[in-house]
Amino acid sequence: MTQVLILNAGGQQVLGRVSLKHAIGMLYRQVARVHEAVPGASFGPYPVPRSVELVQYIYTRWVYETTGRVPYSKTGVLRRDHFRCAYCNRAATTVDHVVPRARGGKSNWTNCVAACLDCNRRKDSLTLKEAGLKLRFTPFTPAMADLAPRRY
Ligand SMILES: [Zn+2]
Incomplete structure (x- = not known):
């Protein structure tokens, strides 16, 4: 199964990997956006992502839940x-x-x-x-x- 990289808001840091299906779900729920797509490939209305980038608020919440600190943005x-x-x-x-x-x-x-x-x-x-x-x-x-x- 294809793995998709999850990046922080801004795309500077790899946070983890998820399945393509999971990544598409994140795009659908608008908690992430495509950072890099596989050229010419699509999954329904979505480009097939190689990596997705969390939207700022979701990234902030992720850091907060992991570290207890609110990252500056x-x-x-x-x-x-x-x-x-x-x-x-x-x-x-x-x-x-x-x-x-x-x-x-x-x-x-x-x-x-x-x-x-x-x-x-x-x-x-x-x-x-x-x-x-x-x-x-x-x-x-x-x-x-x-x-x-x-x-x-
Ligand atoms: Zn002013």
């Missing part, structure tokens, strides 16, 4: 902050590093916030003080419940 930051800019409260589509990466700021829960494009551009590689921006809240490490996908 950009999508997670947006969800934690309810897709609102941490500076001006408008709709946020980007993630800003409070201490800029250029100044040694890390990509983690406590240094990253959701930001609108305007604030993100204004902040750029400046500190809060230099940019004249204030955070509406202190960024925190979320619990799984803070990251649940919104139902529309």
